[in-house]
Amino acid sequence: MLKLRDYQERAEEAVFDYWAEESGNPLVVKATGTGKSLTMASLIKRLVSNWPDMRVMVATHVAELIEQNYLELLGVWPFAPAGIYSAGLNRRDAKAQIIFAGIQTVHNKAAKIGHIDVLLVDECHLIPMADNTMYRRFIDALLAINPDMKIVGLTATPFRLDSGRLDEGDDALFDRVVFEYGIADGIRDGYLCRLFSLPTATEYDLRGVGKLGGDYKQNALQAAVDKDDTTKSAVAETVAKGADRRSWLLFCSGVDHAFHVRDEIRAHGITCETITGETPKDERRRILEDFKAYRIRAVTNNSVLTTGFNHKGVDLIAAMRPTKSAALYIQMMGRGTRPLYAPGMPLDTVEQRLAAIAAGPKPNCLVLDFAKLVDEHGPVDMVEPKTPGKGDGEAPIKICPQEIPDASGKHGCGEKLHASVRVCPGCGYQFPEPEKKVTATASGAPILSTDEAKWRPVTSRRFDFHEGKGDKPPSVKVSYMCGLTAIREWLCPQHQGFAKSKADRWWMQHGGQRPFPKSVLEWLERQSELLTTDEISVKPDGRYWTVIDHKPGAELAHADNDKERQADNDNVTQISDQDWRDMQDVPF
Template sequence: MLQLREYQEQAEAAIFDYWSEESGNPLVVKATGTGKSLTMASLIKRLVGGWPDMRVMVATHVAELIEQNYLELLGVWPFAPAGIYSAGLNRRDAKAQIIFAGIQTVHNKAKQIGHIDVLLVDECHLIPMADNTMYRRFIEALLAINPDMKIVGLTATPFRLDSGRLDEGEDALFDRVVFEYGIADGIRDGYLCRLSSLPTATEYDLRGVGKLGGDYKQNALYTAVDKPDTTKSAVAETVAKGADRRSWLLFCSGVDHAFHVRDEIRAHGITCETITGETPKDERRRIIEDFKAYRIRAVTNNSVLTTGFNHKGVDLIAAMRPTKSAALYIQMMGRGTRPLYAPGMPLDTVEQRLHAIAAGPKPNCLVLDFAKLVDEHGPVDMVEPRTPGKGDGEAPIKICPQEIADANGHFGCGEKLHASVRVCPGCGYQFPEPEKKVTATASGAPILSTDDAKWRPVTSRTFRFHEAKSADKIDSVKVTYMLGMTAVNEWLGPGHSGRFKSKTDRFWVDHGGQRPFPKSPLEWLERQNELLSTQEINIAPEGRYYKVLGYKPGATKAVNDNEPANNDNGIGHAKWDELEVPF
């Protein structure tokens, strides 16, 4: 029986916690490679196991994901009453209690399928805002049959190119993010592989390429990028920098460009195939199987291998497809974050997993950013969608120097790093303290926002009510950690939403707090006696202050100066098994 990881259990619990408080549609954000399929499987088993008459559907857009999600459920529940409704998989189990469906097949079959209680949408960032689309028409038809149907969204990217966040705006399908576990979280915990970036000499000239719908005009982009000399230069650079890499995945700007890059790679004597939207199903399956078995070293594609494609061995990504879409950028980079642990090494703790990755055949995944995506969007673990009027600024970066020794006599590795980094995570090179502000360079930007964070023991911790400065803002909790005589502050947001709420809930659970989560700063203060102390915090310099990056809870309950002597709310909360339905 498959066992949920701690963050997967937290994601599932967050959905039920949300439904205990509100009746809306929750959104779960989990980085590529952190197991959305297993989280869905466990959630479905819990729903149908607790409410045997409930019907559940999982909808997505590609056959690989439909099959993967279906098999994941059978892994945790071998005799689940589940079926598949997908033309691509030659199954039309319309009356199954649990249906795994392809939206292209079922978008006009709502009446045939009938009553659905919970609709889970995998890769829900692909649901358009427009009403007259397959997803929207299908959802409206299901709601006409059952107005009380709940919708759960799962995605690695909670935003679209054209309309911002999925949980914002009048027409937002989802009410709020109830749980978030990002790339930085997965890398920190040893569940994802680190990305590493090197500057590239080859760049694309996009002058004159217009924009349409928030992204580049496709035909103009193809013409600007697909030039023989540029392709030859980019491939030569990939071959040189990827000499010690086993599985290359190249994202290209159009079908013709993908084939041209493939031909140039083959000219270097390297095995390479191409997958496009027109590749026959059997040929696509054969190419992917050979790629995973290392019989093919490189695969080019026109951005069709961004979702539904999983190959842990990918250790080089060449970004040859410029885009203004932050979601597409994250999806492309996510193809390289799955780890390959060293065989036989224990994986029970964070330290063990990190050591197993470092000792394995893929200690990191190299990103060659010819498209300057990192300059456009920033480090992949810190991406936020730009709102209109925020401009097109680039991220400040620096290069780990290969020609200059640090104070210990060590030379750097050439990796692109965020300007705030003081110790290179790739080689340990120590940068001197800056004398002036570091500005962006022309060579690119770092793929991860790693800094020289340090763990510090906490001598005491206090919570205080922090009143919002304006009427349109929400009050929060100010946390003050004393590190000897030094005070370090951070803020938590019970009552907020999105990433801030996920961070707050994670702090509460990690420190032993009981569910349901506090709904306001005042309730947090009243219930703080539930929490363990904080033994250490992980901090990094941020201007004149420090940023808290992590914490280690203690083994005993905290003694807070601001805690009331007796703090017993006496408030009861109904258990799930006392309710008729979970929402």
């Protein structure tokens, strides 16, 4: 018999603890790949075992999920009094005690089904806010039969595009989140595979694409994205960056776009198929079975494989479908988080699971974010929705960082702030200046807020005078251009302590002469002494980058051409680690 993981047991207990105190509708939030079906099966068994007359229904929107949830219950309870009501599965067990139903089939069958005590809705973020929809009409009809019916929602994304969080607002169907286990939790505990992203040079020009219902108009979006030269470029990047990847899943901006991407992938000699909403059931099943068996390397789709599709082997996701929907973004990325553990390795502890993932055939999943979804919504483990209401709503929140100092050396307080805030009202932390939006730039935004540091080539570097706030001294703003992406760092030659020693170390590393500059103006006047910066090691900090290390070049950034002055690299290594420790202003 299947055994619940610790967090699955806690999720089940949270529902019953909530009902012991309140009589409302609880919401359980669990990241894709963390076993919502098993949690739901155990909860159903407990309900019906303890209350033998209780009738339970599980409603969802796709046949794959209906069948998956049904089989999960039979795995926990082989002789469960359960049935299926779904036209797609050719079953109409209306009188079963436990019914797994497709909303498209049962939305007008409430009278035939009759009294239901507990309704569980899988992927409940798909329930629209509007009253005149299949879900809402069906729920209202069931409540008319049994006003005391309880509703339990399960989802990986507790918010919609058009109306914010599922547990907020006057018309919210759910009262509150009783348990949450996110992507970062699953990765930390070794139950999910890590996502990581590489910069992409191909970008879509969405100027002039209108919006409808809060997201891009479908036809206009596809027309903007589905261009031959852009498709060739994006596919070429995918082929190059995915050379060592076995299973590619590509999310496209429409049916035509999905087929065109498929054809271009095939032109590179790679097996590829397409699934759309019009793909016949048998063909869809055949394609997915071949994909899971690695007989097909790539599958394109027009965002129909965002839920109800599980293939642990997916190790590359290409996001070619721009969207304003944070929920859709998270669902797409969730297709790559299921792990493949190395066979035979123990999985009892966090350390063992992490080691088994690292040693397995899929140590991580590569995300190629052509659609700039990270720029739009932030790292996938830090997404926040807009609040309910009309219009575009607020931008995603950000956290005042406690670990990374600002230009003056101050650490933040951890407060949640609006994305537009430049100075934290709680502690005075100064955020870096916002990046200017430039079309046709290379994207290198991190898919996870905890992504590891990566080396990025630097194409140019610029120093600017950065005025200090209040009585704080000014600093040197260093702008590194990595392709056409600007990454910034602040150096503080006029400060004291660590900030000053960091500036001195940077100056010495890049071949600058002693004595070190004592002011920003002196730094700018003497910048001709410095070597170029060839590469920087960067690590994500929320939606921004933090520079961790540098690799100086072999040439002067501002050489005197009249005298054909050559770069003098001797002083780069003249100072030893002991010399640094002996310097009074270095605290280490």
